[in-house]
Amino acid sequence: MHMHTHRLERSMDRLVTDLLGPLSLHRFGHSHDDGAADEDDVLEQFRKQARNVHEEVVHDHDVSCVEFLGSTGSGKTTLVERLVERAPPEETIGAIVGDVAGDDDASRLEAHGVEVVNVNTGKECHLDGSLVADAVAEFDLDSLDRLYVENVGNMVCPADFPLGAQARVLVVSTTEGDDVVRKHPLLFQACDAAVVNKADIADAVGADTDSMRDDIDEIAPEMPVFETNARDGVGIDALSSSLPDTPHAHTH
Amino acid sequence: MHELSIARSLVEQAVDAAADHGAERIDRLELEIGEATHLNPDQLTFCVETVAAETPAAEADIAVTSVSPEGVCDCGWSGRPAEIQDLPMAVPDLRCPECDSRLELTAGTECRLARISVPETDDTT
Numbered sequence: 001m002h003m004h005t006h007r008l009e010r011s012m013d014r015l016v017t018d019l020l021g022p023l024s025l026h027r028f029g030h031s032h033d034d035g036a037a038d039e040d041d042v043l044e045q046f047r048k049q050a051r052n053v054h055e056e057v058v059h060d061h062d063v064s065c066v067e068f069l070g071s072t073g074s075g076k077t078t079l080v081e082r083l084v085e086r087a088p089p090e091e092t093i094g095a096i097v098g099d100v101a102g103d104d105d106a107s108r109l110e111a112h113g114v115e116v117v118n119v120n121t122g123k124e125c126h127l128d129g130s131l132v133a134d135a136v137a138e139f140d141l142d143s144l145d146r147l148y149v150e151n152v153g154n155m156v157c158p159a160d161f162p163l164g165a166q167a168r169v170l171v172v173s174t175t176e177g178d179d180v181v182r183k184h185p186l187l188f189q190a191c192d193a194a195v196v197n198k199a200d201i202a203d204a205v206g207a208d209t210d211s212m213r214d215d216i217d218e219i220a221p222e223m224p225v226f227e228t229n230a231r232d233g234v235g236i237d238a239l240s241s242s243l244p245d246t247p248h249a250h251t252h
Numbered sequence: 253m254h255e256l257s258i259a260r261s262l263v264e265q266a267v268d269a270a271a272d273h274g275a276e277r278i279d280r281l282e283l284e285i286g287e288a289t290h291l292n293p294d295q296l297t298f299c300v301e302t303v304a305a306e307t308p309a310a311e312a313d314i315a316v317t318s319v320s321p322e323g324v325c326d327c328g329w330s331g332r333p334a335e336i337q338d339l340p341m342a343v344p345d346l347r348c349p350e351c352d353s354r355l356e357l358t359a360g361t362e363c364r365l366a367r368i369s370v371p372e373t374d375d376t377t
């Protein structure tokens with residue numbers, strides 16, 4: 001069993017618990033159906049959109065779905081390129097790419113034969129479930145085996161907005177400094193796996209990857225960590241084999 | 253950074269609720285924000301005030317209550333997690349104090365309109 005299945009079940013449990021969370025008895029004039037608690041929580045509304053995306057993509061259409069997030073320049077797009085290069089030729093891959101502006105990342109992935117939907121978030125700092133749902137609608141899901149979602153380069157806001165992927169993979173790089181984990185603890189807690197990219201130049205930039213691992217272990221217990229050098233394709237296989245299988249790899 | 257879109261949803265909910273009760277204005281908005289979110293209570297308050305302009309909530313007092321994290325563990329432990337030391341913000345320690353497994357949060361990740369106050373009306377049920 002893969003780590004993501006376990007973590008996903010846990011996050012679903014957490015969502016359900018939120019639905020049953022305490023209601024203020026003195027709440028004034030909200031909808032009176034059983035979904036009242038659900039509708040109350042604004043963040044829960046976004047999580048619900050994410051669950052709908054998950055249901056449609058992963059369950060209804062058997063598409064394996066992984067989100068990558070992290071700073072601008074951490075190596076998210078390069079990492080996805082390396083994963084795409086490793087995919088078997090019969091695998092059809094789609095990507096939703098979020099950027100505040102521009103389509104540079106989208107063009108890079110298109111050059112790898114990936115069907116890309118580019119989402120310019122404009123003034124929003126993150127993708128949310130509804131933006132992803134709109135993007136998903138542009139794909140022929142029946143023809144897809146795998147969908148990568150690349151979030152806007154941002155280490156704060158995406159924490160509060162899951163997108164419905166089976167796993168959220170947080171990509172940080174040694175060039176961000178080895179205190180990057182301690183600076184963004186809530187984002188680490190919101191993700192399912194961490195990639196420490198540019199591990200090959202850790203010494204040169206004075207980053208201690210062991211201390212990054214210790215911080216991750218303290219802040220996000222049980223989170224798997226993968227050290228990579230995405231530019232040269234080092235460490236990608238370990239990450240790749242831990243990601244959710246495509247349906248073709250399943251024995252139904 | 254995303255407080256504005258959150259504020260819009262909150263004010264919309266409040267205005268809808270007030271309209272359902274025939275109230276012409278909202279005197280008070282009470283919000284609950286989980287400590288384990290990135291929402292900044294001061295920024296959110298400012299955004300709610302801004303969004304509420306020219307709505308029935310324009311003059312409303314805004315009160316924000318922080319909700320402390322609560323966690324549960326598969327081993328049966330539940331309660332308020334400790335806080336991780338030496339971090340720039342309050343972050344719950346997700347390691348179960350009983351068995352070291354990872355906790356799941358059951359509170360601390362919410363952002364909700366807890367209550368609104370409106371003038372008394374005759375048609376309350």
